[in-house]
Amino acid sequence: MPKSPRKKVAIPEGGWQAAAGKHATPQAIDDVGSKRxxxxxxxxNAVLERKLVWRFNQIDREGQWSPTNIASSELGNLxxxxxxxxxxxxxxxxAPGSEHGKSYEVSKMPAPSQRRLQDIERxxxxxxxxxxxxxxxxxxxxxxxxxxHILWWDPRHEVWPSSKN
Numbered sequence: 001m002p003k004s005p006r007k008k009v010a011i012p013e014g015g016w017q018a019a020a021g022k023h024a025t026p027q028a029i030d031d032v033g034s035k036r037x038x039x040x041x042x043x044x045n046a047v048l049e050r051k052l053v054w055r056f057n058q059i060d061r062e063g064q065w066s067p068t069n070i071a072s073s074e075l076g077n078l079x080x081x082x083x084x085x086x087x088x089x090x091x092x093x094x095a096p097g098s099e100h101g102k103s104y105e106v107s108k109m110p111a112p113s114q115r116r117l118q119d120i121e122r123x124x125x126x127x128x129x130x131x132x133x134x135x136x137x138x139x140x141x142x143x144x145x146x147x148x149h150i151l152w153w154d155p156r157h158e159v160w161p162s163s164k165n
Contacts (some may be wrong), residue, residue, distance in 0.1 A: 048091035050146035054082065058142060058149040063116050065140070065152035065159060074137065074155060081133040090146050093131070103129045103143070104160060113159050122151070130160065 061068050070078060085093060085100070093101040106117060106125050117123040129148070131139045140152040140159055152159060 047145045049089055051087065051089055052085050052093060053147050054086075055147055055149045058122075058151050060116070060120050060151055063120065063152070065116070065154050067139075067150060067153040070153050071155070078133055078137070078139070078153070081131070082139075085131060085148075090143075094129070094143075099132055101129060101131050103127050110160060130154075 059067050088100070092098070094103065104127065106114065106123065106128055109117075109128070114123065117125065117128075125142060127142075128140055128151070129143045130141075131148070133139055136155065136157040138154040138157060138159065139148075139150060140154060142149045142151065
């Protein structure tokens with residue numbers, strides 16, 4: 001299957017708007033191998049106080065973890081969990097030791113997950129996050145400030161299997 005080029009996003013004149021009328025300007029941080037992580041210059045404490053919101057434009061529709069393959073019996077539970085996460089702040093969800101949300105370095109992911117990111121040309125990412133949606137089910141994506149860009153639905157905990165047995 002041919003790879004489609006990722007769409008480039010033009011930076012709005014004057015930068016992106018941030019909280020309290022400030023501008024959030026993309027800034028490159030230290031190189032991570034051959035990858036350049038891009039962060040927004042925003043008040044991180046303000047981001048931690050924001051409620052989580054969803055974006056669906058990054059969904060991997062063709063891979064084994066495509067959210068479009070979710071079983072109808074799991075859909076209600078997923079929507080309930082997503083609604084519950086929307087009532088929480090980023091700081092609550094991703095608090096140290098929290099079972100709700102975790103972030104992982106892409107370079108340390110298991111090989112099958114890294115290969116899939118390469119296949120969909122998202123291996124330039126430095127971090128991926130996951131939300132726990134029950135015993136085994138996980139929702140994976142990319143977090144941009146308080147916006148969760150959904151990528152994968154993992155009902156059997158295969159993207160990043162637990163080392164606990």
